[in-house]
Amino acid sequence: MDALIKSLRPGKPADAKPSEVKSPDVAPETRPAELDPAEFLAAAVRADLPRPSRAEAEHAVHTLLSYIGENPGREGLLDTPRRVVEAFDELYQGYHQCPAEVLDRTFGETAGYDDFVLVRDIEFTSQCEHHMMPFYGRAHIAYTPVERVVGLSKLARLTDIFARRLQTQEHLTAQIAAAIDEVLKPRGVAVLIEAEHTCMSVRGVAKHGAMTFTSRFTGMFRDNPAEQQRFLSLVRGPNR
Ligand SMILES: Nc1nc2c(ncn2[C@@H]2O[C@H](COP(=O)(O)OP(=O)(O)OP(=O)(O)O)[C@@H](O)[C@H]2O)c(=O)[nH]1
Ligand SMILES: [Zn+2]
Numbered sequence: 001m002d003a004l005i006k007s008l009r010p011g012k013p014a015d016a017k018p019s020e021v022k023s024p025d026v027a028p029e030t031r032p033a034e035l036d037p038a039e040f041l042a043a044a045v046r047a048d049l050p051r052p053s054r055a056e057a058e059h060a061v062h063t064l065l066s067y068i069g070e071n072p073g074r075e076g077l078l079d080t081p082r083r084v085v086e087a088f089d090e091l092y093q094g095y096h097q098c099p100a101e102v103l104d105r106t107f108g109e110t111a112g113y114d115d116f117v118l119v120r121d122i123e124f125t126s127q128c129e130h131h132m133m134p135f136y137g138r139a140h141i142a143y144t145p146v147e148r149v150v151g152l153s154k155l156a157r158l159t160d161i162f163a164r165r166l167q168t169q170e171h172l173t174a175q176i177a178a179a180i181d182e183v184l185k186p187r188g189v190a191v192l193i194e195a196e197h198t199c200m201s202v203r204g205v206a207k208h209g210a211m212t213f214t215s216r217f218t219g220m221f222r223d224n225p226a227e228q229q230r231f232l233s234l235v236r237g238p239n240r
Contacts, residue, residue: 037182040175041100044165057085091127094164099175102157103183106148116188116227117149118142118234122156128199129166137195137211140235143180144187144220155180169195169214177216188219190231 045051052060058081065072065080072081118140125136141155162175177191192215201208221228 035174035178037178040162041098041179041182043098044095054085057088058082061085091125092164092166094161097161097164099158099161099179100183102154102161103150103179105154106150106184108148110145110147110149113145113149116142116144116190116221116231117152118190118231119152119155120235122159124159124163124195126163126165126167126169126172126195128197129168131199131203132166133197133199133203135167135169135195135197135199135212137193139176140190140192140231141176141180142190142221142231142234143184145184146186148184150184169193169197169212173214173216177218181218186219188217188221188223188227190218190221190228191216192232192235 061081061084062072065077070077072078119142120138120140122139122141123136124139125134127133128135139159141159158179159176162172162179173191173193177189180186180189192213194211194213196209196211200206200210217228221231
C-alpha cells in the first residue's frame with residue numbers, strides 16, 4: 001500500500017500549486033485538478049506537520065463560549081471544551097485515515113462475475129466546509145470490477161473516511177468515485193449522493209427537507225447511458 005501511495009506522489013514540490021502539478025498517467029481532462037490522488041488517497045494528517053495542541057483546541061472552544069455570551073466557568077460548561085474537542089476528534093477522524101488502504105484487500109474468486117456491484121443506501125454524516133454544520137444522507141455506489149472485487153463494507157468505510165472531513169457534497173461525491181477508480185481500476189464507477197444540509201435547514205434560508213443530489217459517473221457509466229440508467233433505476237426505482 002505504501003508503494004501505491006508513493007507511486008501516486010510524483011515527486012511533487014511542497015510549494016507547488018495544485019494546478020501546476022500533473023498526474024503522469026491520466027489525461028488532464030478526465031479528472032479535475034483538485035482530485036490529485038497524491039493528495040486525497042493518503043491520510044490527510046501528516047506527522048511531520050505541526051498541529052495545535054489539545055489544550056489550545058479546548059481554549060478555542062472556551063473563547064467561542066465567551067463569544068456567544070456564555071460564562072465558560074459555570075458548572076454545566078466546565079467540561080464542554082473537552083467534550084467538544086473529543087467530538088471533533090470523532091467527526092473529523094477521516095483526516096487520519098487512508099482511503100487507499102481501505103480498498104487494498106480484494107478477492108479474486110468471483111466465478112467470472114461481469115456485471116456492476118451496487119451498494120445502495122450507505123448512510124453517512126459529513127460536515128459542510130462553509131459553516132462546519134452537518135449534512136447527512138445516503139450514498140449509492142456501484143462499480144464494475146475487473147477480475148477482483150473489494151469487500152462490500154469497504155465501500156461504506158471509504159464513504160465514512162471522506163465524510164469525516166470538511167466537505168462539499170460535490171467534492172465528497174467526486175472523491176469517492178476517484179478513489180475507487182484509482183485503486184481498483186474498474187470498468188466504471190457510479191456514485192449518487194442524496195443529503196440534507198443543516199446549514200440550509202436550521203439556519204440561513206431555513207428550508208427543512210430540501211434534498212441535494214449529486215452524482216459522478218466514470219468509465220462505462222459515463223460512456224453508456226443505458227448502464228447509467230440501470231444504475232439510477234436500481235437506486236431510485238419503483239421497487240424501493
Ligand atoms: N455547492 C455547495 N454549496 C454548499 C454545500 N454546503 C453548503 N453550501 C452552500 O454554501 C453557500 C455559502 O454561501 P455564502 O453566501 O458564502 O455563505 P452564507 O452567507 O452563510 O450563505 P447562506 O447559507 O445563504 O446564509 C450557501 O449557499 C450554502 O447553502 C455543498 O456541499 N455544496
Ligand atoms: Zn454549510
